[in-house]
Ligand SMILES: Nc1ncnc2c1ncn2[C@@H]1O[C@H](COP(=O)(O)OP(=O)(O)OP(=O)(O)O)[C@@H](O)[C@H]1O
């Protein structure tokens with residue numbers, strides 16, 4: 001059995017003049033959480049819709065859970081779950097009725113559908129609200145019900161299109177925990193997001209996409225590393241100390257240190273991060289300097305992303 | 315979470331027999347969902363009935379007091395003429411509720427969710443129709459009770475009365491396919507709402523309220539050939555209510571037309587709706 005659970009090559013999809021996907025490739029390893037990261041209009045939703053058999057692809061091939069999305073869409077649908085960009089639950093039915101309804105459409109028997117609904121309600125912390133209508137739920141609760149509905153059959157691959165957009169921090173955390181729970185069971189997850197911290201936190205690999213094209217495909221750490229060397233950063237306690245600190249940093253760094261006087265911060269790229277940190281610390285002690293902070297800084301994923309996509313993003 | 319014993323796997327439906335069985339089960343589930351809506355939200359149902367009921371009262375008490383279409387005098391004679399027309403009109407306009415509801419499901423991403431599921435691709439379309447037809451039967455029953463209360467009655471025999479109501483539902487059943495197709499076609503509920511401006515003349519340029527003979531000559535054939543007219547004329551005959559009949563083919567053969575029209579509409583719009591559902595992502 002192949003270790004890839006999604007294999008897509010050369011996906012292209014146009015809408016009139018707009019090229020939503022342009023020769024897009026995607027390879028997702030079984031059991032991993034894979035992120036699609038990109039600005040508005042990058043083509044993330046289009047990719048998800050093609051892989052979930054909702055949208056026709058114009059050229060290219062896509063195999064999901066061992067089945068071709070164009071030739072065997074029914075087989076694909078039996079093996080996937082989808083939580084779309086919009087929350088798609090029935091607002092007039094109770095949370096439990098929603099799950100039973102979807103379970104029945106996933107072709108479970110009545111008793112099985114009920115049992116599964118109760119199981120999922122418990123798993124997603126909705127048991128106490130099972131008989132209320134989702135209209136009256138918070139955004140996080142609605143999204144969790146939505147997630148539960150896409151998990152009814154324990155899919156091989158779960159697609160989540162911006163699962164936390166529009167949620168407050170507590171709501172996001174609820175959804176993150178739910179996702180972490182799913183992957184522990186062996187489900188592969190493909191999720192799209194605008195949030196770099198979310199991708200950093202949840203994903204094993206990230207594909208950055210822009211204007212329908214692959215920009216880069218790497219681990220979150222790898223993405224950050226692509227930004228270049230790590231920096232040594234020292235924060236002074238007084239403006240008077242800045243000069244000596246700059247000398248110390250210059251001695252261990254490569255090139256001119258950058259000094260942010262207002263933040264009392266001096267930093268420089270370093271070749272060997274550990275070595276530089278140890279030498280700088282020793283020199284600071286020797287000179288009896290006081291510092292507020294001393295450490296290595298890796299570029300944030302935000303910086304990496306802006307650099308990679310090369311323009312302002314949402 | 316683990317994929318433990320209780321985690322179900324999708325049922326296989328590779329043989330023709332299994333597929334038919336599961337397809338019927340899908341229809342049942344979709345119909346069941348619609349009924350759960352009615353039970354949980356009876357207010358929606360009441361609102362939906364509001365329009366025809368208000369129309370009945372308006373036509374009979376406001377317009378009816380001034381009209382004398384049957385020569386029996388305004389008022390009483392008009393109830394006999396207007397009531398079957400109002401039944402037909404309720405059937406003719408009601409499908410816009412379906413279009414609106416389907417457009418809403420599409421707009422909210424609900425249709426996407428079900429399209430990504432392994433159910434039969436006709437399930438939403440067919441299930442929706444069955445549920446809405448049953449609901450239309452309830453609408454019609456409520457309307458009939460109101461009609462009886464304000465002095466209308468069927469002079470036909472029992473089987474004729476039943477046949478008349480069956481023809482009314484038959485018309486609605488066929489128009490619901492059109493509603494589903496429109497709902498899947500438009501972008502959002504706003505567009506669906508605008509289409510009511512098209513449905514309104516479709517119901518009105520007919521023999522529902524005015525005998526076509528009284529219309530301008532260029533409009534007469536439209537009214538005479540309108541499927542709603544065929545049904546309205548037939549049920550007037552069946553109820554034994556006054557029928558000012560013309561000599562155009564669909565008027566003379568109203569009963570035949572009232573049976574064939576919905577058949578033709580169904581034959582066209584049922585496949586169109588299912589195809590549209592399948593091809594939403596093209
Ligand atoms: N059905 C459609 N008809 C016309 N254009 C479309 C359609 N779907 C997508 N597009 C266009 O294709 C491009 C990619 O859209 P897509 O929704 O895939 O982007 P996205 O990365 O999901 O964006 P967002 O982050 O805003 O959700 C956009 O320019 C969009 O306007």
Ligand SMILES: [Mg+2]
Pocket residue numbers: 044045046085161
């Ligand atoms: Mg999107």
